[in-house]
Amino acid sequence: MEHIRTTKVEQVKLLDRFSTNNKSLTGTLYLTATHLLFIDSHQKETWILHHHIASVEKLALTTSGCPLVIQCKNFRIVHFIVPRERDCHDIYNSLLQLSKQAKYEDLYAFSYNPKQNDSERLQGWQLIDLAEEYKRMGVPNSNWQLSDANREYKICETYPRELYVPRIASKPIIVGSSKFRSKGRFPVLSYYHQDKEAAICRCSQPLSGFSARCLEDEHLLQAISKANPVNRYMYVMDTRPKHRMQSWWDTQKDIGRIIVRISSKIWSDERITESDEKKRLNAMANRAAGKGYENEDNYSNIRFQFVGIENIHVMRSSLQKLLEVNGTKGLSVNDFYSGLESSGWLRHIKAVMDAAIFLAKAIMVENASVLVHCSDGWDRTSQVCSLGSLLLDSYYRTVKGFMVLIEKDWIAFGHKFSERCGHLDGDPKEVSPVFTQFLECVWHLTEQFPQAFEFNEAFLLQIHEHIHSCQFGNFLGNCQKEREELKLKEKTYSLWPFLLDDLKKYLNPIYNSQSQRFTVLEPSTVSFNFKFWRNMYHQFDRTLHPRQSVFNIIMNMNEQNKQLEKDIKELESKIKQCKNKQTDDILTKELLHSIHPESPTLKSSLCFKEQTLLPVNDALRTIEGSNPTDNRYSDYAEEFSKAEPAVVSLEYGVARMTC
């Protein structure tokens, strides 16, 4: 509380972000320990969590007051005008302090108290059990086993304690390989496809500047390939763009040499026909290693694949550009699309999707195991592994399965949530929308396959809300070790049980649950299937949204159907009972009383109420009819009210002169 000097400011104006004639609402601004709250004259409340604030900006003083622009990580942008500069300055300073905490212990999660006792809290944390999940996948089995090498985080600090590796990979091999890989992130199992007996594995890049071979790493790769009884060929997917890699390879010749050697040594006993991959690898090896190392007949069982996903810095600035474009007032259609293009955002989304599809195809079509890595193996690798699994296994398309997927491939494997989301005051260059991109890819899949997912868009948006909110413990910290040290399971709550409590809001009413476990999704990545995700990036700009929600009405109808069906059954059983008694007059009486009162208002109330599409505090975005003044064409209305000019117009004068 020591940062708060002013707790309440009256007569503050909230400007409409998209209006060109500076429409505004007047109200009171409150500053609490956790939230900024604005209550306008219609008593509508706007809550902004301090942790959601990405930036606060004080603009030049105007005649009506001091403008304060707050940008949030959930893409809300608010523009206040505070009448007195002093107040504005106080709030500005307080927000700067409150939005950037230095210590984990000062985050909201450590003070958030939903009034649960310790056992309920523990139960919440136990909802997702990764050991259970590996069992579901079908490991351990004759080829894969649980390794205790990292039990004490001795080999890799950023991996979880429990890791699954090929059964034939001994501990010395694992330890040796981990020394060869960046941050000790050696190849481990991410997903096991029971049907195909193929695996998705993940790791980080081989260490640069390491000139010798690493026999243990070679052995581990060999073990992964042998753990697939059907196909010994294996893909190594480098998720980084080739052009970046090539220039990097030129300076890091050793790596190339090693890769070539690994492949040539391990699989020298088998041959395959020439393929494009091989040619590419040859060219690369040539480039990387100079002459003399490539042996055309060898290194054929490892297939090297680049899938150009850009790095976190490119992604960060791409999102920045996107937000700049769509935040423009009076944006024209052409500026919107040229901005969308130059931001490159959809191109990056497509790259992630393409990579995941490549991965899924390698397993489905070629039955091959795949090892995925990027640089450190916690950003792009997480994206590709999790999306790939989602395409392959319909379990991950359920509510519970999606939670498991996030816990496994993102939280447990050390995606640095705290750094990427900027939970603490840290290096802004570490912030990047990697997880947001993953959610967007999933959204694109829900658009292409409207019946394949048990959850709806609101679920994705709510998860996005909470990776930044710091209200729950799940996303705090950068790896499991750090989380244990923070004692998150004792001091904070898990998000998942709270989402399940509100499950109804997140269900997809047209979900088709009958599909088999291994129905693979084959999305089309033709460019025109990628669309701007308005409901994410304009979540809080309610004038831009459809005014009526189909989801809500179908959801309600579905529920109503179930209720009515139940009623019918009850009535039928009653009829039976009555018939048994053979008392007809009682029957009719009973029926008259028990008929579910069919409310004529039901249908209309469903749509004329202000419907909330999303479970956010102020999301009254589905107002039927809405208001023309909400929309930009209403700004033309100025012309309606302009004073009529004098009747004698210049036109007459001109006309006379011409004739």
Place this chain on the structure above:
Amino acid sequence: MEFSELIRTGRAQAELLRGPEAPPLRGTLCVTSHHLLLSPGTEASPDLWLLLLRSVDSIEKRVAGDSGTITLRCKDLRVLQLDIEGVEATLDIARSIEALSSLESVITSFPFFYRPKGLRLGDAWHFHPPERYYQRVARETNAWRLSEVNEDFSLCPSYPRALIVPHSVDDQALARSAGFRQGGRFPVLSYHHARNGTALLRSSQPLTGPQKRRCAEDEELLRAVLVGARPGARGFIIDTRSAQAAKQARMTGGGTEAKAAYPGWKRLHRPLERGRPLQESFVRLVEACGDLEQSMDRWLSRLEGCRWLAHVKEALSTACLAAQGMEREGACILVHGAEGTDSTLLVTSLAQLILDPLSRTMDGFQELVEREWIQAGHPFQLRCAHSAFSHARPKHEAPTFLLFLDCVWQLGRQFPLSLEFGEGLLLALFEHAYASPFGSFLCNSEKERGLCEVRTRTHSLWSGLNQPKEQRKLRNPLYALNPLAIWPSVEPQSLRLWQGLFLRWTRPPEPSETAWEKVWQIVTDSEKTEGSA
């Protein structure tokens, strides 16, 4: 009959490829006077594949060895490929299709021969006469009357026989006003907004010319509109051309209303694209949508470059402006561009859809299309002679009606419960406007339709669409009457490419179709359970 001269080869063996999704069909290909038929081998599937020749937009032939390939690009944006045995047969069939698909005579077109089972000639033709709309207006106010001054189409060849005009203006004054407007299209009532008594009118440009001519009767007509609405009412003239274009039109005899001559009326210019540029925009969009290999950047820049969505935005915001003028400002609105048969109708029909809940019902929308497009004299035959694939230089083609349908689709996306019809109806209207077995979209005006006896010798599209078996495709299962005006967002972020139309044949439709089926099922279940409970 004369068609036989154009058919060079009756039949040939061929294989038909209908895009990546559908399996190829093999069988005997047959050209008849109006159709291309493919009858598969008897046992495989007994179904006959049928294509209306009129719907072929462009044809491309290639021969290699002793077989040939014909690529047919259809007006509904479908692309078909026919692999035909025999070079001679290929060339003959190609020539026959070319000749038969470009026949210009109306009375030999297929609608004059189409006699489907279950429909009677003459049904539904008197479904939406102007009289019917007048009856509705007359219930709401007595400021308007139905005039039959255009009985013999002598005042205005592109207007229908009967028109709704201010009560106090007599037929003689109308005739004078008609003389002052291009093509005789004097201001007539398009929509009466019962909530506050304001009126939406449409006309063509006044023939002020370089001499700045005036017409007392025309001025009187517009004055009468304001008086009829409310004493002291204001009016706005929405000119769908830029101020400069309107001024330039004076050189060729046209022009725009002078402020001094029309007290109470104020002019607003909202330039809308029309004619050639609009057609080119359509062609470029369809081109971009046909390229499956392009990169993301290329796609986005082509989407931007074709400007189609910009036209959607402009059309919608102009319609919103007109609607807002009536609903919020209590003003009367007159819309016109030059001829008053294209963007004018776009604006007036969209404004009605925004304001009038009745026009959002199945019947109401059909009536709106009939009244505001077909009878109001949108020259369908000229505008829809070719679609996006034709190599012919466009003369009068312009996808104004398609732009209207796209705007309606955008409205439907933003208000998914407020329109009684679904995307299916819009797609059907698009198809039928360009090539149809029904007579509704034939000719350019009521006068021409009378001369060709369209009403007595062809079937109406509405009777075809309103058959019970069609309903599931056309209706919106979630519709619930919404008595309010629906104000769409026109921000670029809120407008979307109409994939169901532009990517209809390039994207696999199943997932969204099964989803739609599921919605239908839920709704039907809901009705059933409600019924039995």
